[in-house]
Every structure is written in C-alpha cells, then in structure tokens.
Amino acid sequence: xxxxxxxxxxxxxxxxxxxxxxxxxLNNLMLGIALRLKQDPGRYPxxxxxxxxxxxxxxxxxxxxxxxxxxxxxxxxIQVEALECMIQGLLARSISIPGVIGPAxxxxxxxxLWIKQTGSNAKPDMHLRVYELRKVNxxxxxxxxxxxxxxTDLEFIVESIVQFQSDIGVKExxxxxxxxxxxxxxxxxxxxxxxxxxxxxxMAGAVRPTxxxxxxxxxYTPKELRRRGYATSCVAALSQRLLESxxxxxxxxxxxxxxxxxxxxxxxxxxxxxDYDSYLFA
Numbered sequence: 001x002x003x004x005x006x007x008x009x010x011x012x013x014x015x016x017x018x019x020x021x022x023x024x025x026l027n028n029l030m031l032g033i034a035l036r037l038k039q040d041p042g043r044y045p046x047x048x049x050x051x052x053x054x055x056x057x058x059x060x061x062x063x064x065x066x067x068x069x070x071x072x073x074x075x076x077x078i079q080v081e082a083l084e085c086m087i088q089g090l091l092a093r094s095i096s097i098p099g100v101i102g103p104a105x106x107x108x109x110x111x112x113l114w115i116k117q118t119g120s121n122a123k124p125d126m127h128l129r130v131y132e133l134r135k136v137n138x139x140x141x142x143x144x145x146x147x148x149x150x151x152t153d154l155e156f157i158v159e160s161i162v163q164f165q166s167d168i169g170v171k172e173x174x175x176x177x178x179x180x181x182x183x184x185x186x187x188x189x190x191x192x193x194x195x196x197x198x199x200x201x202x203m204a205g206a207v208r209p210t211x212x213x214x215x216x217x218x219x220y221t222p223k224e225l226r227r228r229g230y231a232t233s234c235v236a237a238l239s240q241r242l243l244e245s246x247x248x249x250x251x252x253x254x255x256x257x258x259x260x261x262x263x264x265x266x267x268x269x270x271x272x273x274x275d276y277d278s279y280l281f282a
Contacts, residue, residue: 001059001081003089006049009037015051016061019075021211025132026274028215028251029101030063030071032208048095052082060086064097069125069278070110072102078109086110087117099125101278111279121282125169127256128277131270132213134249136240140267142229144196146237148189149203156200157182157191164220168255191218192241194234202230204238212248219252219261231261236268 006012013034020031036043048064059082064070074082087110090097100110104127111122149157158179165173185191185205194202202225205218216238221231239250252270254262266272 001085002053003085004051004053005089005093006051009034009041009047009049012049012051012061012063013038015053015058016073019058019061020073022075024210025213025249025251026103026130027073028130028208028210028213029253029276030061030073031210032215033065033071034063035210036208050086050089052085052089054079054082062086066096067098069099069101069280070097072100072106072110074103074106078106080109080113083110083113084117087113091117097281099278099280101276104275104277107277107279111281114281118281122279123282125278125280128253128275129256129262129272130274130276131252131254131265132249132273133239133251133268133270134243135269136236136243137267137269138236138240140229140232141236141240142196142233144194144201144230144233146192146194146234146241149186149191149193151186153193153200154179154182154186156193157185157203160203160220160222161218163222164218167220185218192234192238194230194237196230201225201228202234204231204234206238206242209247213251214242214247216242216250216252232264232268235265239268 020027044065046066050062051058052060058075059079061073062070100107115122161178161181162173190207191205193200202221204216206214207217208215219231219235242250254265
C-alpha cells in the first residue's frame with residue numbers, strides 16, 4: 001500500500017473520478033466537492049486530498065476541507081491495511097482531523113483505527129441516509145410558489161441557517177459565518193424559497209452538481225410554521241425544477257434521528273440508496 005498526497009485537484013480526480021462516478025448518487029458528497037474544487041480551486045483556503053494505492057489500483061481516497069470532517073471512500077470495500085496506511089500518513093504529516101464521514105461501515109472502521117493509533121476519543125455524530133430521486137410525486141406540492149432567494153431575503157435566510165445549524169447539533173452557530181453562507185447561496189442563485197400567501201415559509205438549496213445529478217440541502221422551515229406541508233412543497237418543487245433543468249437525478253442526506261424528514265422525502269419520491277455515518281474526534 002502506498003500513501004499519496006495530492007497537491008492539485010486534477011491529480012486527485014485522475015485517481016478517483018472513474019470510481020466515484022460508478023455510484024454517482026451515493027458518492028455525491030466527495031464527488032461534488034472535488035468537482036467544485038476543479039471549477040474553483042480557491043473555493044477553500046485549505047484542502048487535504050489523499051489516495052492510497054495498491055499497485056496501480058485505488059484502494060482508498062480521502063478529501064477534507066477544514067474545519068469540516070475528513071470524507072473517506074473505498075471502491076473495494078473495507079481494507080484495514082489501506083486504512084492503516086492512510087492514518088499513518090496523516091499522522092506523519094501532523095494533519096489534525098476533527099472527525100470522519102463516509103459510508104457507514106467504512107467510517108466506523110476508520111474511527112476505530114484512529115482511536116487505536118492515536119489514543120483519542122471518537123463519538124458518533126450523525127447517522128445519515130442517502131436518498132436518490134428520479135421522478136417527483138407532484139401530488140404532494142401544495143398551495144404556494146417556489147422562487148430564487150434574493151438579497152432582500154437575507155434576514156430570513158441567515159436566521160434560518162443559524163437555527164438549522166442549531167438543530168443539527170452546532171452548539172453556538174457563528175452569525176458571521178452563517179451570513180457568509182447565506183450571501184454565497186444568494187450570489188450563486190442556488191437557494192430557493194417557498195412562498196405561501198406572499199410569505200416566505202421554507203427554503204432549500206441546490207448544491208454539488210455532478211455529471212448527471214445535483215444535491216438538495218439546507219432544507220429548513222421555521223419551527224412555528226412546521227407540519228403544514230411547506231418543506232414538502234419546497235423540496236418537491238425544487239427537485240422537479242432541477243430535473244427539468246437537465247439533471248437526471250437529485251440526491252440528499254437525511255438524519256435518521258429525524259423520522260419526519262425521512263418520511264417527507266420518501267413521499268416526494270426519494271428512495272434510500274445507502275447510509276453514511278459521521279464521527280467526531282476529541
């Protein structure tokens with residue numbers, strides 16, 4: 001096994017792209033971020049890109065955009081030797097890792113080996129289900145309309161991102177960071193709002209386009225407006241819009257701790273295709 005450090009995104013894609021695209025929807029997280037880096041190399045101030053090679057074959061890949069967790073991927077299932085090689089290479093370079101995310105069993109094995117080799121603690125962070133949609137159930141779309149978010153919506157969006165981060169476990173969401181995220185979505189025209197009776201009631205984003213698909217994220221409805229079908233209508237209408245724009249499928253991640261959101265996505269037409277787990281390292 002050979003640890004390979006990549007300084008350029010094209011070098012990383014040369015080793016991983018053909019494998020990631022074989023299961024494009026399931027691998028949308030790493031694949032989408034890697035393709036974003038190719039399009040905009042300065043998008044992230046610091047990037048970690050690693051592969052482990054078994055001869056000329058790819059055994060393992062990892063991508064990290066600090067302060068986010070390390071994403072891991074293997075085209076050949078779990079190989080302890082490849083994971084140990086990667087961890088040893090990371091430690092040799094003194095790379096700090098806040099956590100790991102990837103296909104459930106692969107992420108768990110990485111976390112177990114990280115604990116063993118570093119003596120640090122790891123705790124499960126989120127259990128996620130990956131969904132894919134190729135046809136929208138239009139019957140779930142209620143009264144209202146979908147539109148692209150604008151600068152005049154900034155206050156609603158920032159507050160929603162703060163509350164969204166709080167809901168997923170961020171203890172003290174940073175207002176400045178949330179504002180930057182909101183402005184980036186607005187500038188990219190990648191955030192969409194659902195309006196009902198001329199009032200914004202829900203939002204969802206479209207991110208990480210790949211060769212054939214695109215991911216939906218940042219789905220949020222203010223607490224006082226929930227259980228009225230607004231998120232369902234917003235995600236369904238956005239998904240239909242994305243399919244009509246030329247994407248063959250949409251993907252999204254749903255927290256398995258939230259049965260309501262998982263039920264909503266399945267009613268829209270999203271089908272489960274795999275599970276991801278994430279861990280935090282102390």
